[in-house]
Amino acid sequence: MSGARGVKSVNMDNKVLECPRDHTTMDEVTVGDAHLDLCGKCGGQFFDTGEMFAAFGVKADPSYWDRDETGGGVKEGNIGCPRCRKHMLLQDVKYDGTHVEIDRCGHCGGVWLDKGEVESLMTIGEKIKPLLDKQKADAQAELDKMGEVDFGGAGLIARFLGLFSKKK
Numbered sequence: 037m038s039g040a041r042g043v044k045s046v047n048m049d050n051k052v053l054e055c056p057r058d059h060t061t062m063d064e065v066t067v068g069d070a071h072l073d074l075c076g077k078c079g080g081q082f083f084d085t086g087e088m089f090a091a092f093g094v095k096a097d098p099s100y101w102d103r104d105e106t107g108g109g110v111k112e113g114n115i116g117c118p119r120c121r122k123h124m125l126l127q128d129v130k131y132d133g134t135h136v137e138i139d140r141c142g143h144c145g146g147v148w149l150d151k152g153e154v155e156s157l158m159t160i161g162e163k164i165k166p167l168l169d170k171q172k173a174d175a176q177a178e179l180d181k182m183g184e185v186d187f188g189g190a191g192l193i194a195r196f197l198g199l200f201s202k203k204k
């Protein structure tokens with residue numbers, strides 16, 4: 037008996053999940069590298085944190101749709117998380133005429149998507165990509181500018197090392 041683990045953690049071993057909408061037992065399906073839980077009755081899908089990227093690729097990743105530009109309003113939801121049973125939050129995601137309201141668990145990071153919502157998220161990911169590419173390019177240009185005043189690269193590292201050698 038170890039007895040050291042007093043902290044209750046999220047039960048990730050909970051094998052059989054129940055659909056939060058109609059309480060149907062969900063089927064575990066494999067998409068890409070991910071295992072997600074699918075309700076055969078309403079078509080809803082539950083993703084554990086990180087699985088959306090693994091299942092549907094980069095445009096389904098939260099870094100694409102979970103942003104200031106997509107609204108991001110969050111309010112109290114009305115379903116419980118299939119994984120950890122906590123109350124889920126409703127998050128507004130909208131961009132350029134596409135709008136979807138997803139259920140998200142603030143506790144385990146799981147995402148519940150009703151039928152068709154993953155497609156809407158990917159549409160948003162598709163539409164927002166040029167904007168993100170531009171932001172990345174701007175950030176890179178900013179870095180390049182810093183490089184011109186000899187602040188980055190070897191110069192910075194040399195100064196950093198210099199701080200330590202002075203102490204000796």
Ligand SMILES: [Zn+2]
Pocket residue numbers: 055056057058059060075076077078079080
């Ligand atoms: Zn269902």
Ligand SMILES: [Zn+2]
Pocket residue numbers: 117118119120121122141142143144145146
């Ligand atoms: Zn949860």
